[in-house]
Each structure stands twice: as C-alpha cells, then as structure tokens.
Amino acid sequence: MNVTLDGYIAAPGGDLGWSGGDGPDSSPGDELFQWWSDRVAATGLALYGRKLWEEMSSHWPTADRQPGATPAVIEYAQRWRDMPKVVFSSKTAAVGWNARLVTGDAVTEITRLKAEDAGPMDIAGATLAGSAMRAGLIDEYVLVTVPVLVGGGTPFFTALDSWVNLTLVETRTFPGGVLLTRYETRR
Numbered sequence: 001m002n003v004t005l006d007g008y009i010a011a012p013g014g015d016l017g018w019s020g021g022d023g024p025d026s027s028p029g030d031e032l033f034q035w036w037s038d039r040v041a042a043t044g045l046a047l048y049g050r051k052l053w054e055e056m057s058s059h060w061p062t063a064d065r066q067p068g069a070t071p072a073v074i075e076y077a078q079r080w081r082d083m084p085k086v087v088f089s090s091k092t093a094a095v096g097w098n099a100r101l102v103t104g105d106a107v108t109e110i111t112r113l114k115a116e117d118a119g120p121m122d123i124a125g126a127t128l129a130g131s132a133m134r135a136g137l138i139d140e141y142v143l144v145t146v147p148v149l150v151g152g153g154t155p156f157f158t159a160l161d162s163w164v165n166l167t168l169v170e171t172r173t174f175p176g177g178v179l180l181t182r183y184e185t186r187r
Contacts, residue, residue, distance in 0.1 A: 001124065001129070001142070001143065001144065001156065002016075002019040002144045002146055003143050003144065003145050003146070003156040004018060004145070004146055004148050004149060004150050004153075005145055005146070005147055005148060005149055006149045006150065006151065007155055007156050007157065008150050008152065008153040008154055008155055008156065009126055009153075009154050009155070009156050010126075010153045010154040011150035011151075011152070011153040012150070012151075012152050012153045013153075014051075014153075014154070015150075015153070016055075018146060018148045018150055019146060029174060029175045029176055029178075030072065031174050031175060032144070032174045032175070032178055033072055033076070034072060035172075035174070035180070036076070037072065037075055037076040037079055039122070040076065040079045040080055040083050041079045041083075042120060043083055043119075043120055043121070043122045044084070044119020044120045044121060045083075045084045045085070045086060045113065045119060045120075045121045045122075046083055046084070046085045046086070046121070046122050046124060047085075047086050047088065047106075047110065047113075047121055047122065047123045047124065047125075047128060047132075048085055048086070048087045048088065048099075048124050048125055048128070049087075049088055049089070049124065049125025049126070049127050049128035049129075050087070050088070050089035050091060050092055050125070051125060051126075051127075052124045052125040053085075053087045053089065053092070053095070053099075053125070054092075056080070056124075057095070057096075057097060057099075060076070060077050060080040060081070060097075061077070061080075061081060061096070061097050062077075063076070063077040064077035064078060080097075081097045081098060082098060083098065084098055084099075085097070085098060085099035085100075086099065086100055086101075086102055086109070086113070087099050087100070087101050087102065088102050088103075088106045088109070088125075088128050089101065089102075089103065090103050106128055106131050106132070107131055107132065107135045107137065110123075110132055110135075110137050111135070111137065114137060123138065126154050126155070126156070126158075129158075130157075130158030133157070133158055133160065133164070134158060134160060134161065136164075138164075138185060139184065139185050140169075140182060140183065140184050140185065141166065141182070141183045141185070142180070142181075142182045142183075143156070143180070143181050143182075143183075144174075144178060144179075144180050145178065145179045145180075145181065146176075146178055147176070147177040147178065147179075164185060165185070165186040166183035166184065166185060166186060167183060167184050167186055168181065168182075168183055169182050169183065169184050170182035
C-alpha cells in the first residue's frame with residue numbers, strides 16, 4: 001500500500017491526494033504506476049476492505065474508456081478488472097468486476113484461502129489488513145512510502161499484541177523520492 005513518511009495511508013478526512021508522490025492532487029509517476037500495474041497482473045487474488053473497494057470500483061472498471069486514457073491506464077484498468085478479487089463487507093450489497101463478496105469473518109476466510117494456496121494474495125484496506133496482521137496472516141509487507149508528512153489520518157499499521165519480526169528483502173527508489181520496501185515475516 002501507499003503510505004506517508006509519517007505512517008498514514010490516508011490523511012485526515014480520508015484524503016488520498018498525497019499518494020501520487022509529488023504532493024497534493026498529483027498522480028504517480030510513470031515508473032511507479034507501471035510497478036503497480038505489474039503487481040496487479042501478478043496478483044492471484046486481491047482482498048479488499050469496503051472503503052478501498054468503493055474507491056477502486058468507482059474508477060477502474062471504466063477508466064480505460066474515459067477520454068484521454070493513456071495506454072498505461074488502459075492496461076491497468078484491464079488488469080484490475082481481470083484480477084480475481086474478494087471484498088469483505090457487511091454493508092456492501094453486491095460486487096462486480098471479477099469479485100465476490102464475503103460478509104462473514106475476514107480472518108476465517110483469509111485463513112481458508114491461505115490453506116487453499118490461492119496464489120499470491122494482496123490485502124488492500126487498513127481495517128482488513130489490520131485484522132490479518134493481528135491474526136499473523138501476513139507473510140510479506142510491501143510499503144510504497146511517499147515523502148510527505150500529513151500529520152494524522154488512517155495509520156498504516158494497527159496496534160499489535162506482540163512483535164512481528166521482519167526481514168528486508170527488497171528496496172527500490174522511484175522518481176520523486178518514493179521508496180518501495182518489501183519485508184518478509186520471520187516465523
């Protein structure tokens with residue numbers, strides 16, 4: 001997920017304008033956008049919380065048909081629609097775009113999916129990721145840190161009952177000082 005240098009995935013009021021990498025209301029650079037697109041293409045199953053699902057599904061299903069859509073946006077939109085998705089929500093009535101809805105316990109379902117080896121799974125959404133984190137279900141943390149301080153909002157990490165030891169396995173710097181860090185959980 002994108003995260004601010006001070007550890008937030010959304011600024012106060014849910015503002016995501018900082019997430020492009022160059023300040024408020026910016027978009028990610030071409031190289032970072034391609035990295036995200038390639039990540040979507042390699043994801044076996046994306047797990048979405050309600051809020052992020054609403055954000056993504058309000059834009060990406062038709063982004064490739066909007067005036068001025070670039071080849072990169074067209075590619076990402078197609079990859080996003082094709083990627084299998086599970087949406088965890090008790091408030092959402094229906095989902096589309098190669099997604100299924102789970103209204104029950106997220107930890108139970110994620111545990112079941114991991115046991116089935118559904119392939120590489122990405123968890124998107126602070127509340128959902130926090131539940132999986134507390135249950136010890138996350139094997140890898142991927143942070144795309146944007147050099148901006150927002151001073152508050154939705155934190156990336158949740159409170160934990162015990163430490164989680166990690167091993168750094170990858171770093172990459174993108175234009176604008178955006179830093180990718182990837183850590184594996186030490187078990």
